[in-house]
Structure formats: structure tokens, C-alpha cells
Amino acid sequence: MSRLVVEHGTVVTSEGSVAADVLVEGERIAALLAPGAPIVSGSDLRRIDAAGKLVVPGGIDVHTHMEMPFGGTSSSDTFATGTRAAAWGGTTTIVDFAIQPRGGSPRQGLETWMARADGRCAIDYGFHMILSDVTDDALKEMHGLVDDGVTSFKLFMAYPGVLYSDDGQILRAMQAAATCGATIMMHAENGIAIDVLVSEALARGQGEPRLHGETRPAVLEGEATHRAIVLAGVAGCPLYIVHLSAAEALAEVAAARDAGALVFAETCPQYLFLDEGLMDGPGFEGAKAVCSPPLRPSAHHDAMWRGLGTDDLSVVATDHCPFCFKGQKELGRGDFSKIPNGLPGVEHRMDLIYQGVESHRITPERWVELTSTAPARIFGLYPKKGTLLPGADADIVVYDPERAHTLSAASHHMAVDYSVYEGMMMTGGVDTVISRGTLVLSDATYEGREGHGRFVARTRFGGVDVPVGRVGARAAP
Ligand code: URP
Ligand code: ZN
Ligand code: ZN
Numbered sequence: 001m002s003r004l005v006v007e008h009g010t011v012v013t014s015e016g017s018v019a020a021d022v023l024v025e026g027e028r029i030a031a032l033l034a035p036g037a038p039i040v041s042g043s044d045l046r047r048i049d050a051a052g053k054l055v056v057p058g059g060i061d062v063h064t065h066m067e068m069p070f071g072g073t074s075s076s077d078t079f080a081t082g083t084r085a086a087a088w089g090g091t092t093t094i095v096d097f098a099i100q101p102r103g104g105s106p107r108q109g110l111e112t113w114m115a116r117a118d119g120r121c122a123i124d125y126g127f128h129m130i131l132s133d134v135t136d137d138a139l140k141e142m143h144g145l146v147d148d149g150v151t152s153f154k155l156f157m158a159y160p161g162v163l164y165s166d167d168g169q170i171l172r173a174m175q176a177a178a179t180c181g182a183t184i185m186m187h188a189e190n191g192i193a194i195d196v197l198v199s200e201a202l203a204r205g206q207g208e209p210r211l212h213g214e215t216r217p218a219v220l221e222g223e224a225t226h227r228a229i230v231l232a233g234v235a236g237c238p239l240y241i242v243h244l245s246a247a248e249a250l251a252e253v254a255a256a257r258d259a260g261a262l263v264f265a266e267t268c269p270q271y272l273f274l275d276e277g278l279m280d281g282p283g284f285e286g287a288k289a290v291c292s293p294p295l296r297p298s299a300h301h302d303a304m305w306r307g308l309g310t311d312d313l314s315v316v317a318t319d320h321c322p323f324c325f326k327g328q329k330e331l332g333r334g335d336f337s338k339i340p341n342g343l344p345g346v347e348h349r350m351d352l353i354y355q356g357v358e359s360h361r362i363t364p365e366r367w368v369e370l371t372s373t374a375p376a377r378i379f380g381l382y383p384k385k386g387t388l389l390p391g392a393d394a395d396i397v398v399y400d401p402e403r404a405h406t407l408s409a410a411s412h413h414m415a416v417d418y419s420v421y422e423g424m425m426m427t428g429g430v431d432t433v434i435s436r437g438t439l440v441l442s443d444a445t446y447e448g449r450e451g452h453g454r455f456v457a458r459t460r461f462g463g464v465d466v467p468v469g470r471v472g473a474r475a476a477p
Pocket of ligand 2: 187242243292
């Protein structure tokens with residue numbers, strides 16, 4: 001059995017920070033040891049020096065879209081390139097989205113995405129299921145998918161005619177989720193109203209990328225978030241709002257959580273760092289910044305940082321969905337509604353959120369919680385992942401808080417021809433990445449392997465074997 005020790009570093013978990021050595025045996029963490037404690041060592045023990053560095057659980061990005069068909073093209077990172085880029089940035093697990101084909105079954109969608117990822121990933125991966133066609137059969141299938149470790153389902157209040165579900169379909173899916181222990185993830189934007197605004201803008205001859213933002217106002221995210229929360233309350237299922245971008249939506253989540261609702265939300269680095277003005281770039285450059293929900297004015301960024309502090313935002317994921325500018329974003333020249341929606345980011349999440357530590361907005365422990373532990377807990381990966389406790393998978397990142405570097409398309413590893421963070425200077429960077437006991441990045445040199453990553457079956461919400469709805473029912477008088 002291979003053995004290694006990460007020594008002389010500061011171990012940071014969501015619980016606290018301590019000087020400790022981390023002993024790894026095979027694929028698992030064997031022990032946290034007092035610094036310098038003797039290890040019965042054979043010649044096989046590999047030593048990794050983490051002096052002056054932070055030793056943290058590997059990042060978990062629960063919102064990626066590799067090879068996703070969208071708007072007549074597919075996102076440009078494959079499972080091979082996207083997971084490699086994720087590893088470069090200190091992420092050791094992704095949870096991507098399989099899609100139920102319209103007119104087809106969720107199981108078919110899962111098989112398609114499993115085949116795409118199988119043997120290609122550099123790090124471990126799981127799947128959520130996007131329900132694009134909420135039929136009786138699809139609802140029945142949810143139970144089997146949950147048994148197979150696909151324990152979360154995304155629904156869309158946006159994109160009518162493509163991925164959209166109406167309120168009745170949403171409620172039925174939520175009811176099914178409540179009975180099988182699944183979590184509903186929601187893209188909360190009022191797509192019916194947005195489509196009216198989009199048609200009006202195009203009819204006025206306004207087709208430039210800036211209109212993407214103007215036709216998706218924050219209030220329509222707030223309204224949809226409210227509706228999703230109400231529907232989840234009626235059904236009694238856990239709800240997770242994805243890619244939350246607007247202060248209006250955050251206020252709805254905060255009110256629901258204050259009232260004790262089982263509601264969680266994630267935001268993404270783009271909603272913390274990037275301004276709506278990027279959509280108004282010269283020529284067609286604004287297309288590079290088109291994603292949904294759209295980038296917001298910077299006042300919303302402050303609200304998002306506050307939400308990360310109060311835990312009304314529990315997770316930072318990337319919504320990594322890259323499209324090259326050349327040949328892909330360009331599909332929307334003259335008609336912003338045809339620009340494929342999505343931004344690249346899987347490689348930069350740990351560094352970007354670490355800037356919040358640098359600027360004293362969050363603690364190092366909260367950084368770990370937002371990027372690893374909380375996503376693991378909410379999505380049924382904990383305590384296998386998201387922690388450095390003995391017995392956990394040895395997914396470990398050695399992070400150098402002093403490493404200065406600049407984000408750029410010239411140096412990133414994502415298969416996309418631009419960076420939305422071009423020229424942004426980072427303090428802090430990844431030194432070493434270990435995935436299930438295997439070195440993937442060593443002293444900033446890539447040692448990973450396509451196919452090392454394995455599918456991870458996730459547990460039901462709360463890590464329990466019975467749905468929370470049923471637990472609640474048992475407790476009721
Ligand atoms: O613009 C985005 N967010 N593209 C990816 C698909 C989604 O809605 O998450
Ligand atoms: Zn979405
Ligand atoms: Zn997404």
C-alpha cells in the first residue's frame with residue numbers, strides 16, 4: 001500500500017486550523033499527527049513538505065457543465081480537459097449535470113453522460129440530473145437514480161421550450177424528491193417574462209450582448225426564487241438555489257432560512273468579481289461575459305459577500321460552462337439571444353475565493369467550508385470528501401498563501417480561448433494536489449492521469465438512508 005505524509009503545514013478544515021502532519025495510506029487519510037511525530041516508516045513513505053503552506057481538503061465544485069449541448073453547440077471543455085483544469089486549480093471532485101433528453105428518460109440521460117465521463121476524468125466526479133421533461137415515467141425513475149447515487153435534480157424556471165418546467169411540473173418533481181430523499185436544485189429566473197422582454201428588444205432592433213443583461217432583471221430572479229421556495233415548502237423537499245446572483249434573490253433565501261426552511265443557495269465567483277459592464281465591451285467582446293443569470297452591478301457583489309458571511313449563501317461553485325469566443329459565442333452576433341450562455345471558471349474558484357481571505361471578508365476556515373465541506377455535506381459526499389478526518393478519501397491540496405500569479409487565457413488549462421478574469425492578480429495558489437492518495441499536481445507540475453477519476457455515488461440529503469420528509473413525518477405528533 002502506498003503511503004505519504006504531508007508534513008510541516010497548517011491543516012485548515014471548516015472546524016479550525018492546527019499545525020499537524022497528514023498521514024495517507026492507500027487512498028485514505030490514515031491519521032492527523034502532531035507535527036514531527038514519528039511514523040513507522042518503510043522506504044515507501046513519500047514526504048511532502050508543506051512548511052509555510054495551508055493543507056486543506058480538496059475543492060469540490062458541485063456545478064460544472066463539461067461537453068454540454070447548448071444553443072446549437074457544446075461547452076468546449078471535455079471531461080478530460082475540464083477535470084484536468086479543475087485539478088490544476090485545487091478541485092478534486094466535480095458534480096456535473098446529466099440531462100434528460102426531451103421525449104426521453106432521465107436514465108437515458110445518465111447513461112449518455114456516464115459514457116462521456118467514463119475513463120476520461122483526472123479527478124472524481126458525480127452527477128446531478130437535469131429534468132427537462134417532467135412526465136409520470138420520469139418522476140418514477142427518480143427513485144432508482146437516487147438509489148444509484150444521483151441524489152439531486154435540477155429544474156429550470158428559465159429557457160421556455162428548452163429546459164423549462166412550469167409550476168405544476170416543478171411541484172410534482174419536488175413531491176417526488178421529498179419521497180425519495182433527493183434535493184431539488186433550481187435555476188430561478190422567470191423565463192416566461194424574460195422571453196417577452198427578449199422579443200421586445202429584438203423587435204426594436206437591439207441585438208447586442210448588453211441586452212442579455214437588460215432583459216433578465218434582478219427582480220425576475222428574486223420573484224422566481226420566492227416561487228421556488230414556496231413550492232418546495234408545499235412539497236416538503238430540500239431546495240438548493242443554483243448560481244444566485246441578485247440581492248433580491250438572496251433576501252428571499254435569507255427570509256426562508258430565518259423561518260427554518262430547508263433552503264440552501266450557492267453563488268459563483270463571477271457574481272462576486274465581475275460587473276454587468278463587461279457585457280457592454282467593445283465590438284462583440286461583451287458576448288464573452290454572457291451567462292444566466294447575467295452579471296449584475298457591483299452593489300450585488302457586496303450583498304453576495306455578506307451572504308457568504310451569514311451562511312445565507314452556503315456554497316461557492318463555478319457553473320463552469322465554457323464556450324470559445326471564436327465559433328461559439330459568435331453564434332449570437334446580431335442576436336444576443338443566440339449567444340451560448342455560460343462562462344469558464346472551474347480552474348480559478350479556489351484562488352478567487354481565497355482573495356476573500358486575503359481581503360479579510362472570510363476566514364481560511366470559511367474558505368474551506370464554502371468550497372469543499374458545505375458542498376460535500378449538502379450533496380451527500382461527506383465524510384468521504386470535504387474533510388481531512390481519518391477514513392476520508394485522501395483528497396488534499398497544499399495551498400501556498402504567498403504565491404502570486406495572474407489569471408490569463410495564455411496560462412490557464414481550460415479548453416477555451418479567453419478568460420473572463422484576464423489580468424486579475426491573485427495572492428495564493430495551489431502547490432500540490434492529491435486525489436485519493438495519488439499525486440495529481442506536485443510543486444505546480446502536473447502528474448495527473450486521464451481515467452484516474454472515478455464516479456462517486458452520493459448519499460441522500462443529510463447523509464441518511466431515509467428521505468428527510470419521512471424523518472420529519474415520524475417526528476410529527
Ligand atoms: O449561463 C449559464 N449559467 N449556463 C449554464 C447553464 C445553467 O443554466 O446553469
Ligand atoms: Zn442554470
Ligand atoms: Zn449551470
